Amino acid sequence: MEDRIRAAVERHGASLTSLKPLHGGACQENFKVELTHDGAPLTLALRSDAKTSLPGSIKRRAEFEVIRAATAAGVRTPGVRWLEPGLLRDDADAYFLDWVPGEAIGRRVVRNPELSAAREKLPVQLAQTLAKLHTVTPATTTLPLPVPSTTPARKALDELRAMMNGMPGVYPAVHFALAWLSQRMPSETEVVLVHGDFRTGNFMVTPDGLAGVLDWEFAHFGSPYEDLSWISVRDWRFNRLDQPIGGFAARAPFYAAYEAASGRRVDEATALWWEIVGNLRWALGSVHQGERYLSGEQTDLELIAIARRNVEMEFEALRLIRRGRLD
Amino acid sequence: MQHRPDHPTLLDAVAQFLLGEVSPKLEADKALQFRALIAANLASVIANELRTEATRFDAEAARLRRLLPAEASALPLDSVDRATRLHALEQLNRALAAKLEAETLSPEAQAHVLEHLFTTAKETLEVTNPRFDLTYGT
Numbered sequence: 001m002e003d004r005i006r007a008a009v010e011r012h013g014a015s016l017t018s019l020k021p022l023h024g025g026a027c028q029e030n031f032k033v034e035l036t037h038d039g040a041p042l043t044l045a046l047r048s049d050a051k052t053s054l055p056g057s058i059k060r061r062a063e064f065e066v067i068r069a070a071t072a073a074g075v076r077t078p079g080v081r082w083l084e085p086g087l088l089r090d091d092a093d094a095y096f097l098d099w100v101p102g103e104a105i106g107r108r109v110v111r112n113p114e115l116s117a118a119r120e121k122l123p124v125q126l127a128q129t130l131a132k133l134h135t136v137t138p139a140t141t142t143l144p145l146p147v148p149s150t151t152p153a154r155k156a157l158d159e160l161r162a163m164m165n166g167m168p169g170v171y172p173a174v175h176f177a178l179a180w181l182s183q184r185m186p187s188e189t190e191v192v193l194v195h196g197d198f199r200t201g202n203f204m205v206t207p208d209g210l211a212g213v214l215d216w217e218f219a220h221f222g223s224p225y226e227d228l229s230w231i232s233v234r235d236w237r238f239n240r241l242d243q244p245i246g247g248f249a250a251r252a253p254f255y256a257a258y259e260a261a262s263g264r265r266v267d268e269a270t271a272l273w274w275e276i277v278g279n280l281r282w283a284l285g286s287v288h289q290g291e292r293y294l295s296g297e298q299t300d301l302e303l304i305a306i307a308r309r310n311v312e313m314e315f316e317a318l319r320l321i322r323r324g325r326l327d
Numbered sequence: 328m329q330h331r332p333d334h335p336t337l338l339d340a341v342a343q344f345l346l347g348e349v350s351p352k353l354e355a356d357k358a359l360q361f362r363a364l365i366a367a368n369l370a371s372v373i374a375n376e377l378r379t380e381a382t383r384f385d386a387e388a389a390r391l392r393r394l395l396p397a398e399a400s401a402l403p404l405d406s407v408d409r410a411t412r413l414h415a416l417e418q419l420n421r422a423l424a425a426k427l428e429a430e431t432l433s434p435e436a437q438a439h440v441l442e443h444l445f446t447t448a449k450e451t452l453e454v455t456n457p458r459f460d461l462t463y464g465t
Contacts, residue, residue, distance in 0.1 A: 175427040315448040
């Protein structure tokens, strides 16, 4: 495998100095790659298709195109360099991208003292980033992503229901929440390019603020509210519940900055609807992680431990329904 | 069959061993240390679940009996056999799920089901995650 990577970078006029595997995920294998390029040292990341994937995730080839479109729209994200079909394995596409230093671990982003000034800047920086990303629409690009044949809200409920019905267990709280949501469909139907996993843990932060948005494998055409609300899902507040934007900010400055930069109005009832959807998505996602263990696809203890955490997200969805408004 | 020490006590001993003796030796491999802590946590969660199973079963079953009296009376919720009892509760939850799919409940019925589900989630979390904040924003 290292020989194949070495040969690839040499085709681009670079030589490989070191290759270090990084913690990847279900959908991709990641590496830190040290090179010499034009006589100077150069650090890149390498992202390859993994042998498995998660529902709703895209492959590296599409991800490469998505990042190019996001960058062209002005989104701060590590720039992509070279797309390499069949790099690690014949059926696994990969690409090299710029290495951006900083902190992405969620609990550190919300707590580390040296990032306190960054946390002041993040709400506005992230809101402006989303506003730029959400200028990309099916009409303005030719991305290899499906355009939903129904409204994003309807599609989200259909996907959750399909996922729930595919589970061997029974989850009455999810049935209840889906019924509640389907009685209150939002009227908003706009379709834009969304990141799909926009939350603390998936952006790189330095003391200066946002250094780059990471992890585009759930990008798709959907509602702007999907990105606006996912960042507030309880688990992504990393135990800073009183900071509903990602565990580091209040809602008002984030929504106001998004409204100013995008020209859209953030409707709180619609944001609530999508935040409940987000909690259900993660509830079923955690059950799915356990099913991956039970099927023998993975043997990671973490997966089977996550499987029992669905109750936390179900509780949160029910809490929001009982409350009937955002906190 | 041997019953002493009982299952929760044994699981707590496993958790204590992983936490107190194994984990400190794994400072050099943080990823492995993290998984040892996950294993310890799982063992103590299961111990707590076993200790509180009967109380939680009775509370959930009592509420479901009020919500679905006809369905509940047809199921062996009072069986002396643990597996039969747990299976009956699952069947009753399947009946609740089917009802939620089949009909639009009146606002009053909806409120009752919501309180039942919220209480059940709370009772579970008290046991599975003592650090989970059950009062925030309620």
